[in-house]
Amino acid sequence: MLESIVENIVSSVRQVMNEPEAGLPLHIPVFGKNAESYVVECVRTGWVSSVGKFVDRFEEDLARYTGVKRAVAVVNGTAALHIAQLMVGVQPGDEVLIPSLTFVATANSVKYCNATPHFIDVCPKTLGVDPVKLDGYLSEIADVKEGVCINRNTGSPIRAIVGMHAFGHPFDIEGVQTVCAKFGLKFVEDAAESIGSYYKNQHTGGFGDVGIISFNGNKTITTGGGGALLTNDESLADRAKHITTTAKISHPYRYFHDTVAYNYRMPNINAALGCSQLEDIEALISCKRGIADRYLKAFESNEVCQIFKEPADCRSNYWLNALVLNPDFALKSGEIINLMHQHKVFVRPIWEPLHKLDIFAGCPQMDLSVTLDLGNRIINLPSTPSLD
């Protein structure tokens, strides 16, 4: 019976996506006409490394596209998450609220700050932070003392929340902002997956005290490896640039550094790819939204599963389309994925909820029932756009 269900799913996927011979990959990079000439220019001029015109241009183009004052390009999204938390003042011993239903980089980056991930639940309508449930939880376990949110159970400051727009679907940003204001939390907006996604007509990543984006090879646009911080705070941007470039004080030749810092700058050759990708982003997003429309139609009368639809008042990039299995099939997702792989449709499940990993055992957590439920029921479908 599962076999015929899977054949039905596979057939719907194949109605939507053109299939290469090797099978349907989840998401691969698509480059437009200038990508080659930009990287060749880097090689010919020798400007491949940590300074160069493409880094500056990429930061400017990205800030313009996302509607923020400043973007700071870094080696990857993980580095951006690390620096974002330092920028909002996360200190050793602090707790940082993060969804359990996200990529492991978020929890790792909390650890780089010598802080502790504190896992929170998500909302089934957005797949992101559930601010109503969070408000209730924090009201129970936290006190605000002199503007600092203190976890009554651990005695530690809860400094910040890192909210993530899962698969490009914006979460309830205003709801989270309200919780942050009420409890004195800093807000890191994790837009790793949501370039081209809008919340109430404003691009994601610019709502938090600081935002971050990833340009890993599996994302909507890529720089090979890369990431960026987004902010409307000029001073925060300057500090982020400084601490990601070894904190060298400007001097024509001497080597003074004024803080323990990082080598997180994005090389020019990677930024060159990014400049080309930003030239094509509208076409890529439009294609991705077309794919989502076709998926929504192809699965609309499926009795076993549905395609996750962008939240109200949001325009999603539909980075990775998400197939949500009906609760009856919660324990079958592994089998379904295996069978789909046999059909050369290379789907993947949503992340293993982070609080279930041994390495984060013992970290504080709220009730995570929605995470546990959705963690068993979501499968990402092939979503590569095309520029043809």
Add this chain to the structure above:
Amino acid sequence: MLESIVENIVSSVRQVMNEPEAGLPLHIPVFGKNAESYVVECVRTGWVSSVGKFVDRFEEDLARYTGVKRAVAVVNGTAALHIAQLMVGVQPGDEVLIPSLTFVATANSVKYCNATPHFIDVCPKTLGVDPVKLDGYLSEIADVKEGVCINRNTGSPIRAIVGMHAFGHPFDIEGVQTVCAKFGLKFVEDAAESIGSYYKNQHTGGFGDVGIISFNGNKTITTGGGGALLTNDESLADRAKHITTTAKISHPYRYFHDTVAYNYRMPNINAALGCSQLEDIEALISCKRGIADRYLKAFESNEVCQIFKEPADCRSNYWLNALVLNPDFALKSGEIINLMHQHKVFVRPIWEPLHKLDIFAGCPQMDLSVTLDLGNRIINLPSTPSLD
């Protein structure tokens, strides 16, 4: 008088180096015939990111060239230093012996491990660790208890030494190995600057428990941004690869991670540059050694300064040629550099000794008289090779 001295130095530099119109840069990347086609191949195939054939090939080619069993490519030399220390067991609260006369990344990477830099002096004959002086110092301040070296003054374990081959000149590796054996220290060999440099006919980077190289844009060869770990220990290499790639356990689709880990992998497009650079490395090194020969001749009868010569039994890549001012001019190096910049010869001083930076004030240190002396007297000269 200083002006005429500088004119004399500038004239000697110009005898050695062909000067572009914009002036003589310190060191810029030089690419051979395949660099363009390799990066274009990445763009055309879409393999620009964290997996791809160039990453595997670069690791294999690099291991072969440096004579070690395994190389693990990472985003930069700083990341390599961080992971190298984790791999040899540096723990929070430990001390790590590092030269004060090195780039700030070394001390920063100790801090990433929540350990403390412990500054040691260098030898005037190598510009690297002075093992005789270090032996005397450790004999005074440290005890070995159950195989662990303990600093009697601080009570902390001294876990490892990070020795650096400054400007490509190998330090006294056997001397350092003897000290490590005597005091139970792990040996991280910082070959950031010494690709193509040999100690007693064996390539640097393979002597320590683990070695590291940098491929930053200012190095002998570059990947835009990049670095690598070198080791003869297969298990260490496997652990290094694992922890630099988010510690994901191999599974066709599920997301299990078994340790707090890093996103330090080198993207494929950067590795593509590296593969091309390794094809040309013998020609580049040969050209750089030719430049050094000509500098040595041009300055041999100079009464104010001399070119630093490779240590005995070593073959140096002469990454950056080092001009050593006579002690009379120790306080004049800033003025000399300024004047040389006015002549469009873009020299730089050796690094500001790290123990003098405010951020490392209070870190333990031995007598650093050689560091303080040389720190005032060394100027790096333009050393870009050519493939013409």
